[in-house]
Amino acid sequence: MSKSTISTASGDTPAATPDEQDLGAAGSQLSTAPAETLMGGPALGVIGWARWLWRQLTSMRVALLLLLLLALGAIPGSLIPQSGTDATKVADFEKNHPTLAPIYDKLGLFHVYSSVWFSAVYILLFVSLIGCIVPRTWQFVGQLRGRPPAAPKRLTRLPAYTTWRTRAEPEEVREAALALLKKRRFRAHAVGDAVAAEKGYLREVGNLAFHIALIVMLVAFAWGQLFKMEGNKLIVEGDGFSNTLTQYDDFKSGTLFSTDDLEPFSFTLKDFTGTYEASGPNRGTPRIYRAAVTYSEGAYGKDRQTLIEPNHPLDIGDSKVYLTAHGYAPVVTVRDGKGNVVYQDAVPLLPLDSNVTSSGVIKVYDGYRNAKGVSEQLGIQAFLLPTYVPGNEVSSAFPALLNPVLNLQPYHGDLGVNSGIPQSVYQLDKSHMKGFKDAKGLQTRENLKPGETMALPNGAGSITYEGTKEWANFQITRQPASGWALAGALTAIFGLAASLFIQRRRVWVRAVRGADGVTVVEMAGLGRSESAKVPEELGDLAGILYDQAPGAPDPEDDPAASPDPQAVPAEGAEK
Amino acid sequence: MTLAAATELAAATNENLANISNTLIYSAMAVYTLAFFAYIAEWLFGSRSKVGRTAAALTARTAAKTAPAVTVQKAGGTAVLERPEVVVRAVSGARDVPDGPGAHGGDEQGDLYGRIAISLTVLAFLIEFGGVLARAFSVQRAPWGNMYEFNITFSTVAVGVYLSLLALKKNVRWLGLFLTTTVLLDLGLAVTVLYTASDQLVPALHSYWLYIHVSTAIFCGAVFYVGAVGTILYLFKDSYESKLASGGKPGKFANSVLDRLPSAASLDKLSYRVNAAVFPLWTFTIIAGAIWAGDAWGRYWGWDPKETWSFITWVAYAGYLHARATAGWKGRKAAYLALIAFACWLFNYYGVNLFVSGKHSYAGV
């Protein structure tokens, strides 16, 4: 029994009826989808088992199952915090769910997309995919090198069928049919008493291209993960950066990345601009973020100007520089008791809320001597309200610098930098620090406007708030093979469109002399799925051919004139 | 940075146009409601006529056990009379059921109400379209910055797809009642829960990819929605037909309503075509999103919840397309998959926007 691979579009389709088996080779291989063989158990032996497993893995049924598993497996990663995207959320989760968290951790649920089980599903899927593509490609090449199968015996059995009688010679009709079909870009040839033609091979090409493109995308994605790098650098207006490992605030890279891959370039942040909605219900919503930078490529490149904005990174070679955050950096001058400047710098503060209420620490490590001339370190807790509205001392009323106020809280002693424990520049370790106290013995604390100075108690010096600069945070990334991923993606779309929109179909034209000497023409069409297009096209072709081989009057008892399609003229013709 | 610059740059919102847009959206809702009642009237009047085509076809067939029926059409168009006829055979084994007459069931008054309903739908569509346009002008950008705007655009596009199919003379008129019901739900949600005053975009959304990625996403959603309605009705109609074919007696309601719908095979074909046609566009939407993410966030794929659910939706639809080529999965099982896939799309829109936090946080609620 031949296995027909014609798909049918309708609801519940039972196994091929005797009718369909009649089609034999004519209906076969209209696609390269693997035949669904409902195999029993495997044959004995290791090879038998291996072959059985391989067939299972590359069957449509298992491919479907794996696809569903992949979709299912992707769900937990979207609902449970992932360490790859937000490590602090994972930490929170672990704190709040002390019993659940270890179980989740064991199951890899905090890093679903790199977990063993998720990888297993997609690797199996892609093995299945390769196992599916290779034989299908060979089969398709075979189909391309072969010719459309000969006409089935009974064309009446096909989904679209037409017939008429003509005075033209059968050879003439077949020749005309061959020419017509070729003109319509069918692959056509004459076999025996009929012309066989097929069209729509691009459908298969598209389908194979799509599946191959999926593999290209996966490999490109994996490659990108292995060789990627990603680092962050906070830069205050006026400062610069050059692309070496030591300059980064933090740096992550794929397992196969080497620091030699860092491209030589440097840039300076000249100016940062942020604007905000000034009124209405969305007052304070950011409108424009823009960083004006000067950059140069290579070790001795020429200086060039450019703007970096959200959605508009700077491309330098394979690297991209993104603007990811911004904030304020008050410029502060610290003087000791003698009036010597011991510190003058812009201190980046971290934004705490959407109105950019910011906090941080000014750390004076050396050079400062207290009123008695003893060397000490200073730590000054700083708190900036870009828009201070009297009455609200704890948070800013607007993100722009409309009425900036810097709140300072100075401490002296040992900053603890020599303890060996890495310190955040935004936090003050007060374990070896003492607060400056005012006359009443309370911690000194003062609000400064730009240009104002606070004096430290007992002639210990002073702190001046000179003004405010802005800082911007840049993310520098390199994700190799993204071009390949894009190429794969575009191929996938076109392949998919071809595979879904192109119909692969066959047309046969048989012309034979009937018993009464009149030529009987029969035409039939077969598509991969039941489609209105196939009979339409057949009618169209028949109309043209009919004009070249016009109808002959029907004899009285002509079966072709009968409305009953089961009365088959072709059978008479075949004798 | 000065205050003057801030106000100057942020002042563009035009309150007046925004109010006009709101009025138009409310008016569209009113007209959709009228259309909704007209569709109901169409179905009610249609129930007067006892068509029973499906039953007739199925019982006749079981009685006679004839070969699959054939239809005949003229070759080369209807104009040329003496040309040969093309005989079209249904694929053997498929149930051979004629399509129902539509909601009006052949009843004249029902048909009249149906026509009124469609006219009202066209009117409401135009008004709603105007509302979306006014919104776009009031914010001076594409009206796709928050969920309120997504919802009003989404329903406009869904109705647009329906009317286009009608204009192309596709047999989809019966969709009207289901469509207006959901459009009213969608708009109701938009103006109550999701309403966001008209406003400009946050910097992260300033990109021409917004036009490409979001417009195709909304369009895909609207088309997937039409596919899903077709699929649900297919499931009902299919079990109705099976029941009849096996000699069962469906309830009165089923007899009256389902009989007027197209045959299960037609419904199935419609939803397959609709889903398959839009699947490449959905693929493109995801890829466009990845390219945008590459520009905006420094990586083209990062398993953000929105990205993950788009991927899940995509894989689910791919599963559906595979199922249709897999023996034993065609028909009902594939239809369930299509519904699961659409549920994923819905969750990606409502669920992820409202309940899951990620980089795509622009619900505006």
Ligand code: HEM
């Ligand atoms: C990454 C996973 C996969 C995805 C996303 C995917 C997607 C698709 C899509 C969307 C189609 C629809 C095109 C059409 O209906 O003609 C399709 C068709 C097809 N796929 Fe896949 N596929 C995947 C894996 C596989 C695997 C593993 C196999 C092999 C077992 C396979 C075999 C096929 C075949 C044979 C067709 C054509 C069916 C037909 O001719 O009707 N696919 N695939």
